[in-house]
Amino acid sequence: MQSLLGHQPALVLKGCRFRLSNLTVAILGAGKIGSIMARSFSDCGIHVIATARSRERIEKLRMQGFEATSDNVYAVEKASVVFISVKPYQYPALAWQIGGHVSGKPVVSVMAGIPLRVLRKTLPGAEVYRAMPNLNAAVKRSATGLVAPSNAQYKELIKSILSCMGSVYELPEQLIDAWTAVAGSGPAIIAEFIDSMILAALAVGIPRDLAYDAVLESIIGTAEYLRTRPVHPAQLRDEVTTPGGTTIMALKIIEGKGMKSALIDAVEKATARARKLAREIEERIEEQHENSGAS
Numbered sequence: 001m002q003s004l005l006g007h008q009p010a011l012v013l014k015g016c017r018f019r020l021s022n023l024t025v026a027i028l029g030a031g032k033i034g035s036i037m038a039r040s041f042s043d044c045g046i047h048v049i050a051t052a053r054s055r056e057r058i059e060k061l062r063m064q065g066f067e068a069t070s071d072n073v074y075a076v077e078k079a080s081v082v083f084i085s086v087k088p089y090q091y092p093a094l095a096w097q098i099g100g101h102v103s104g105k106p107v108v109s110v111m112a113g114i115p116l117r118v119l120r121k122t123l124p125g126a127e128v129y130r131a132m133p134n135l136n137a138a139v140k141r142s143a144t145g146l147v148a149p150s151n152a153q154y155k156e157l158i159k160s161i162l163s164c165m166g167s168v169y170e171l172p173e174q175l176i177d178a179w180t181a182v183a184g185s186g187p188a189i190i191a192e193f194i195d196s197m198i199l200a201a202l203a204v205g206i207p208r209d210l211a212y213d214a215v216l217e218s219i220i221g222t223a224e225y226l227r228t229r230p231v232h233p234a235q236l237r238d239e240v241t242t243p244g245g246t247t248i249m250a251l252k253i254i255e256g257k258g259m260k261s262a263l264i265d266a267v268e269k270a271t272a273r274a275r276k277l278a279r280e281i282e283e284r285i286e287e288q289h290e291n292s293g294a295s
């Protein structure tokens with residue numbers, strides 16, 4: 001581990017945290033989530049080399065103050081830790097480029113669906129991890145799931161880097177697709193709910209800016225309440241619901257229209273999609289392998 005961080009002596013800090021400012025991290029595919037990761041890591045003092053394909057994106061990353069390039073191999077060779085944040089279907093081409101340059105390095109994929117098995121096969125000799133952050137990393141509130149390989153050498157370092165985006169939860173690999181559906185996609189699902197509540201507020205005559213505040217503050221407050229008190233959501237609901245009052249009228253409609261079952265179905269479908277992605281990407285990698293004439 002020492003070798004990753006150059007010659008700086010104080011590797012392990014109090015509380016088992018690492019001196020991240022000694023570290024160079026490559027983020028391959030710094031698009032929407034990758035550039036948020038770049039900002040979070042950079043705010044922790046990490047030197048980030050971000051990559052993208054298009055000139056526009058590289059220029060944008062440079063304007064944000066990052067070292068940016070289209071040269072993935074350069075980024076991998078310069079970095080001690082590599083993050084991969086291209087879209088899953090973009091991964092086979094990227095793996096083809098960098099596969100011969102990652103041996104001995106920790107490589108963390110934040111791509112939905114792609115299993116450790118496939119990462120190991122395409123990144124020979126690397127210590128591969130899967131992580132699933134979410135967009136809330138932009139406000140340092142990501143709930144990031146982490147899958148580490150067995151006998152991981154760099155796990156504490158990777159956790160420290162990921163914690164620059166918020167909370168980190170270590171998971172067995174069989175839960176990461178479900179985590180992707182709940183926490184990775186979570187901000188989109190919750191944003192749909194917020195949008196619906198704002199429309200509902202408009203429908204009953206609350207002006208738009210007030211509607212936005214009413215909904216957001218209620219959501220943040222409810223999350224804070226549940227986070228800080230030992231109360232089950234159903235108990236909170238009961239505390240709000242006056243017999244014969246207003247809340248029960250709303251709850252009756254929600255129950256009748258099947259909001260809970262819609263959400264359960266939605267998360268199941270998103271989880272299944274992540275699993276299917278794994279098969280699709282593996283097929284593409286095999287095709288690429290065959291087309292290259294390899295045996």
Ligand SMILES: NC(=O)C1=CN([C@@H]2O[C@H](COP(=O)(O)OP(=O)(O)OC[C@H]3O[C@@H](n4cnc5c(N)ncnc54)[C@H](OP(=O)(O)O)[C@@H]3O)[C@@H](O)[C@H]2O)C=CC1
Pocket residue numbers: 028029030031032033034051052053054055057058070072085086087088090093094110111112132133134135184
């Ligand atoms: N968006 C989200 O909230 C989350 C996404 N993820 C995962 O992160 C990944 C990225 O998602 P997202 O950020 O939304 O997607 P984006 O399309 O915004 O980002 C992907 C980036 O990868 C770049 N790219 C593609 N191929 C290469 C290559 N060969 N070399 C260098 N750069 C390349 C693209 O560059 P260019 O723009 O120049 O084409 C683009 O900027 C996905 O795998 C997704 O599953 C995980 C958690 C949350």
Ligand SMILES: O=C(O)[C@@H]1CCC=N1
Pocket residue numbers: 112180184185
């Ligand atoms: O929609 C997706 O596939 C990615 C994974 C989690 C969030 N966005």
